[in-house]
Amino acid sequence: MNLRTPALRVGLLPAGIAIALTPAFASAQEQSADQNTTTLDRIEITGSRIRGADVETQQPIITLDRQALEKQGYTSVADVLQNLTSAGSPAISRADALASGEDVGGYYIDIRNLGAQRTLVLMNGKRLGATTSGLQDLSQIPFAAIERIEILKDGASSIYGSDAIAGVVNIITRKRFDGAEASVEYGQYSQGDGDTNQYSLTIGSQGERGGVTLSAEYNKQDPVFAKDRWFSKDGSLGPNSTPSNWSALSQNGSWFGPCGAGGADAWCTLNQGGNPSNVADYHPITSSEYANANQQMMLQTGIERKSVYVNANYDLADSITFNADLLYNERKTDQQIAGYPYQSAAFDTPLSADSAFNPLGEDIDFRRRLWEVPRTTESNLKTLRFAPTVSGFFQMGEHTWDWDVGALWNQNDVTKTGHGDMSLIASQQALGPSFINADGVAQCGSAANPVDLSACRPWNPLLPYGVAGQGSLADKATQDYLFPYFTDTGRTKTTSFTANLSGSLVTLPAGDLGLAVGYEHRKEEGRFVPDAFNQSGQSTGLAATTTEGEYQLNEFYLELNVPVLSDLPFAKELTINVASRYSDYSNFGDTINSKFGFTWRPIDELLVRGTYAEGFRAPTINDLYGGTGSSFESYIDPCGANAPGSVNGNAACNAAGVPLGYVQLGQGLEPCSAYPCATPDQFINGSNPNLLPETSKSKTAGIVWSPRWVEGLDISLDWYNYKIENMIIADSVDRILRDCYVLGDSTRCEGVTRAADGHITQMFYGLANLGQMETEGYDVGIKYRLPEMGIGQFNIDWQTSYVSKYDEAGQNAAGENITIGRVGEPGIFRVRSNVGVNWERGDFAAAYNLRYYSGMKESCITLADGWCDAPDHISNGESDPLRHTGSNTFHDLQVSWKAPWNATIALGANNLFDHRGPLMYSAPNSDFAYYGGFDIGRFIYAKYTQRF
Template sequence: MKFRKVLSNRLAVSVRFALSISALVAVVPVFAQAGNSDQGRPETAKKLETVTVTGSRIPRVDMETAQPVLTIDRAQIEKQGAASVADLLQNLTEAGSPTISRANALSSGEDVGGYYIDLRNIGSTRTLVLLNGKRLGATTSGRQDLGQIPASAIDRIEILKDGASSVYGSDAIGGVVNVITRKNFKGAEANAYLGQYGQGDGAAQVYDFSLGTSNERSSLMLSVQQYKEDPVWAKDRSYSRYPNGSRYPTTGWSLVSQNGAFSGLCGAGGDPAWCTLTKGSDPRDIANYRPLAPSERTNFAEQMMLQTGLERTSVFVSGHYDVASNVRFNGELLYNKRSTRQQIAGYPFSTGGFDMPLSGESYFNPIGKDVAFLRRGWEVPRTTNSELESFRFVAGFEGGFDIGDRLWNWDVSALHNRNDLLKTGHGDFNLVHARNAVGPSYLGSDGKVHCGTSASPVSDCVPWNPLLPYGQAGHGSLADPALQTYLFPEFHDTGRTTTTMYSANLAGSLFSLPAGDVGMAIGYEYRREQGRFAPDAFNQSGLSSGLPATGTSGKYAVNEGYVEFDVPVLSDKAFARELSLNAATRHSRYSNFGNTTNSKFGVKWKPMDDLLVRGSWSQGFRAPSIDNLYGGANGTFAFYTDPCDTVSGSAKGNGSVAARCSSGFGGQAVLSPGFVQLGQGGSPCTSYPCQTNYQFISGSNDKLRPETATTRTLGLVYSPSYAQGFDVSLDWYKIRIDNSISTDSVTDILEDCYLRGITARCSSFTRDPSTGAITSMFFGLTNKGWLETAGYDIGVNYRLPKFSFGQFKLQWNTTYVDYLNEKSDNNPDTKVQPLNSYAGNFRVRSNVMLDWALGDFGANWSMRYYSGMKERCVAVAMAECNDRNHVAPDTGARPLRRVASTIFNDMQFRWNAPWNATIALGANNVFDKVGPTMYSQPNSAFPYYGGFDIGRFYYLKYQQRF
């Protein structure tokens, strides 16, 4: 409560500060005009006649560069049905799978709730996000949240589809997203966005307003946004209603039932089994227990969110003031408060995981001796509320001066960004209290059950009967509020990251060549990153049923200098209307790993006025993040498919894999010919991937080296003069990342060991020699070899001539991925792993939009195409396995399941009302398309791709200008 009060106070202070500046803006222009009424246009305005395009520091008079840059302007943003700009960017054909999908309620850590763009599907930490040309603050994992920028403040978004480490430094490998805010905004504007899914859930509400004023000497703008999206529950969609999409309890449902069970002989005798109480009967009479039937397994999806809830409040203030004819002050303030709520099913308590039997001296024990038990905490679902408060401040000066007849522009600035995090979790057991609650207990003379014995009672303890079914009243019921308070405390994780940066830049023209001026930019930056993340003390000590974790804490600093040149070679010549070269290099000195230098070369050639040919070669790098280097260890109950499983693993159809499993390859236990992977409760898995019954550990690596990258692009833009309003572009790209920093996974380790025969990987886990179950595993970060991708971007834009029935515009963008390959190490015998077309890595994505306008009316229709996907065949999908003879280049025989492509359609109608307003009504996924079932659960906790639409979404947008 104290932390929330602090957040509220800080928000109030920020809003008051912003409103105070807005009030002051009415006074500033008066003084500016009074003091400079005889002065002409300030010298700083001269530089506004040129533009600085993302990917270069040299101002120029046109937007065309040697690099492919996609621009989304404000008009395009308003014609989309996205609730946020981040949603709009996720629909780009160049964008990869969402890094932390809101369809994965099992996600944890400090990044949950943010929007992180991933260009080229090579990881969001390899895409750099800028706000007005300067970095956004990052989390300890290095991710930058796009969602914190109010849409009302945005003028345009420039997406550089090329590497740019020579200009911007670390992280700019897959590309750069530069969000540019509105300048010299005058007046006021208010917007409202309301929407919900056709099923009546997932309601979205976005309200914002902007105020601005400007004159020849100053400007100031304030934008405030309130954003809220309600959660969507898994039980309300057909593809997420049941575990692994199966309505049959024997396939994927959890053995750990909310009705409770103990391991022993049920009733008066019989074979050992998990014994559960017949509902409504006396839980202390052994005769009332019977074997737990397969149909009584738990559908944990009933308590899970399909899409998490989210709230945001954002405040953005920006402005400038010309303190002299050639000196301008610029300032920005961004405040953002984000709250994300997740819910998953109550904790599946298993004594096997904690060595905590129901005591034979417990009043609730029906057989009088210690017994292992299973009981899901159905009465108290697990919830996590993540509150993140961000504060960003940028201030600086810019100006210009003449050397002869050449104008040089300069700027100096300082940036400070801070993120404060509070995560509040509820629903995990306090293991100290749980041990007492299932220990000895007795019925007192007061008719109540007490902990301990009558001779030695235990105070401050509430006894628990884990064998009492959900919904049945009685002593020790988990529905008892006192017991819930005792067993389920709130757990708090806290974190803070700060980014501090100082920069100075100088740009202008050196001298003239026959083809034009030689441009140059030079600059220096100092940046310091510091971060910590502290899990709750109970989680750090392993005293809760939550995943154990240790703290993250670290910092580093970097000094960087760069220089860039733009050289015109030919101009107005035959087959060379323009030919220019661009070159840049940047040297970085990191406090934690040393030096790196990265360069870039580009060429722009116009053989004729209608055709532009462009190409570039660049070096890039990504420095390990604070979490990569100094993060703590974290526990996880991972989902995976064991290759040695003879039912659904690779051993079923791959003889070499079966031979390695049965021979104890890599020093592991020898597995029986009929080995089946064991899941929760130690029972054989019936669906895959299957969740382990043992806690695995993942962690950081302070020995990581920076990633290095080489990016190549080659493209053309054709804008025929005989077809006004028409242009087509084609760009080829190739990215190679060496020493790639990757998070290992259970599946990768097991497949490297058994499928690819890499013996070194077999030492990362341990098997039980009797059951063959994997009882322990460590998978941390590593420099994993290399990652390489190549493909093509195709863009077509056509503004048709005006007709009596309206103006039409066509936009068509397609990305074709030629390949996306990964190699886990640099061993020449290790085979390359193809990732293209596997779930979430689409070979083709394509968007088409047709826009129509006539007077005050307009409409648009768009289609979003995703090519088909493929995944491994597992038992639950064996009947749908349609490529059983597939042979993979890295693993050999590997049957596949292929699914068809998916198309979503969107539409919008708009009207410019006579009272200076615009009203738009639309629907995303008009035909309520449902994507294919994906048992591999890509970017999701359910058998459905986490980047797909989850229903037909209706919305209403209202904009009022004053």
């Protein structure tokens, strides 16, 4: 692959495109030379542009038909796909209530744990619209409109272009539906929360030449709160059963100074029933008075979706068909996290000596959780999609050629409304001079120069939560003054025009030589504008700036399917498939990616297959043109005296002004007792306009065996290997600090700012093509349809994925290149296995599914005093104590009955036995001590479907 090759190197591709654009019109149905004879439709399988079922077996593809989808108790595409054994950890799952930005609220799928942005999602063969980060939201597609889902577990950039590194998910919608179907589903967790309601209607009418199908759907899933689950209600429990993540920034408020009569300086909080104006009524705050933020946080965010999908098709002539998809979707996602942990020192907003609420008479620093106003975000997304296509066929000699010309317009509009972050402009005034007026009301300003109450409301941060009084945050007028509503807006557009031609060039002794050629022009535009407060940094919210950019590209592809041998001893079939795609981007240049595959069938019942594919992922709008963002990072400061690998006192730390013996400071400027440790200050991150595409190579090899002496049995085994280079990753805080202070690279210190006490107050880190990784493993599938018996018909489907390697490249503390093996980490399971058993007898049916996850491991450097079962573990020459947990199995069951009035009634439970996963203190894919991809309780549901 070459990113800077001239267009002339594509060889035969322009000629192929010229053929594709020839105005030859035909219908979607194949006709023989005898025009009175019509044969079956030739279908296009995901992973190949050549129509014909003989291509399907060349690559590892899973197909979920509508019947399989209805046997699961899920109401979204993403939830179904997340249970594939090859699926990785959910990206920005509903368990990530703390997540922020444009992407929050969407449903995404990640194949092979290579990242959701490296799995391409299609709808009827055309791309979904993506966010500026390149994520494709599966919640756009109404469940009721789906006919089947095809999942290609192989790289396919040569066929589909960028992003198809890990695989391709193609969602095929219903067409030519005749009649009506209405469905109602209701479910909730056995704890009595997380209510889910879904209502859908599909109607269609077909005539001799075409028809219309409409699917409408409404879905609402209520949130689940962390306080209502065993693993999250009290926070993470440490080795001594003490909540390890409770915050010293209490909702009761505290200030630094002398506590009580003649007391020493400490962080002081008000005695119960005490007078907030009397210094003697305060005492040093204790850990029992710390804030448990989980009491206000959502464990699982709420979501509401409304969608309408319409498909219209019409045979313009015997050989020409017009088809159009129209989709409108609205999605609303609700998040809630605990009130902001306000620190006056961080914003230089002390309680003024002239405040009516100041007990000392001098400026004092304070800390307080803004408990009265939890932080909430409502994310609204509106999607409008229109995809028209004209397709057909024509005869060229004895061969039939299919063609299509199409377009796509997809627009996503997002509006995010936030509340609960405080205006720093308002807080500075509310904490400034104030007095008690003649009416006994606290008022900003002074008696000589008062500020009208409509323009300012004094705030008493020392007044504990739940205690009434002047300046209380519980006062509605004070809340309205201090807490404005923040609005972020965004829009992304995808526009594409395509032309495809496929057919048979000649008939070889072993069969037809298949050819597909095509062209695509695509334009991606994106803009995300944070609220003006966030852009200015004048609020407690995370600072961010505008992301805006666009790029366009032209692509040509060529695919050949060459039959080499057939009907010979040990060569019932030998077919080779070759594809290549040339992509020319307006922002970085061009690239060619190719793929080679083969199918060999030595005997009728055994098939051997394999592929080798090059792939790439173009940098997204956010990667290239993203604004700056901010976050509170967890990291290890090598200049900290107690930090692992400490270099406190070396030349680089001394030059930065770090005191000898300095201990890294965390939240609340408290000394860190565990590492990595969260920063008390926001760090800034940003984009990089000079990024190049990620590149990949993938290989697969497998067998499919259908023994003739066991009818209905199919066994498959596939090996895969992916290697990705030039991965776009965030230049991490730890990497910068190591380069600066351990390796002595002064150029890496430029973005680091420290306070006089040594702690890092500001830091900038951006994106770079610094990453690389490799994964390898096996997929095993066993499907068996048993002979029909008196007790009914049984079908067994057993799918297993085994990950033998998942390695990322990195550096150790000495700056040496190392390999980080991550197999066994939460989400990167060594083994995932699903066993499905379906039973049918007459009008009754039952579907049972078992989901198995092998054990997990996590770093336990923060739990080293007894909770590590491998405290002496060494990785790449460095201490890496580990904690291991056992395997987990979840059971699902659905029973159904087909009623005489053409209805189906189903009852089911996911996680039937209410299995609990283990505590995971690293909070993987979650904000809590639990893996975000596991069930959080038994979910019970009922579904009624009526057909007309």
